[in-house]
Amino acid sequence: QLVESGGGLVEAGESLSLSCVASGFSIDDYAITWFRQAPGKEREGVSGISSSDGSKYYADSVKGRFTISSDSSKNTVYLKMNSLKPEDTAVYYCAAGPPWTVVAGIINSFEYDSWGQGTQVTVSS
Numbered sequence: 001q002l003v004e005s006g007g008g009l010v011e012a013g014e015s016l017s018l019s020c021v022a023s024g025f026s027i028d029d030y031a032i033t034w035f036r037q038a039p040g041k042e043r044e045g046v047s048g049i050s051s052s053d054g055s056k057y058y059a060d061s062v063k064g065r066f067t068i069s070s071d072s073s074k075n076t077v078y079l080k081m082n083s084l085k086p087e088d089t090a091v092y093y094c095a096a097g098p099p100w101t102v103v104a105g106i107i108n109s110f111e112y113d114s115w116g117q118g119t120q121v122t123v124s125s
Contacts, residue, residue, distance in 0.1 A: 002032075002094050007119030010084055016121060018079040020094030025114075027070055028052050031102040032077040034068065035109060036090035036121075045107030046092070047079060050099040057102045062088075084123045091118040 006018040020032060033048030047068040048057040056068055067080045077094060097112035 002096060002114060002116035004092065004094050004116040004119040007092060007121045009122045009124065012085055012123055012125050014084055014123075015080070015082045016084065018081070018092055018094075018119060018121075020077045020079075020116060022075045022077075022096065025096065026072070027075050027077060027096075028072055029099075030096040031055075031099045032070065033057070033095055033097060033102065033107055033112065034077075034079050035093045035095060035112075036088075037093070038087075038090040041090075043093075043109050045109070048102040048107060049077060050102040051077075052099060053103070055099070055103045057105050057107060059107075081121070084121075086123050086125045088121060089123050090121060092121050093118045 001023045028051045031050045034046045037043040049068045051070045065083045070077045095112035096114040
């Protein structure tokens with residue numbers, strides 16, 4: 001099970017931190033990736049981490065603004081989002097999948113079979 005938290009409403013340029021707590025499995029055995037889906041748009045992979053080897057993935061749209069990290073002792077993955085833009089507005093989901101997806105930088109939602117319920121992030125202009 002994956003549970004996200006930390007979403008909210010912020011103004012452009014502000015920051016938010018999301019958390020994804022895993023239970024029933026160890027995040028060290030999987031890639032944990034943040035996806036987002038805006039109304040009328042396809043779900044896209046934003047950032048992922050393979051805690052076992054430290055590999056990280058960032059979509060071009062968030063490079064330099066978002067930082068992913070993990071705490072194995074808490075079985076939790078975090079996403080720190082800085083310099084938020086209105087186009088970052090979406091429901092953010094964390095999902096567990098095979099580590100190779102992050103290592104290879106090939107993020108497809110169909111490779112991920114365990115998903116959280118999502119948390120809304122809204123950025124006003």
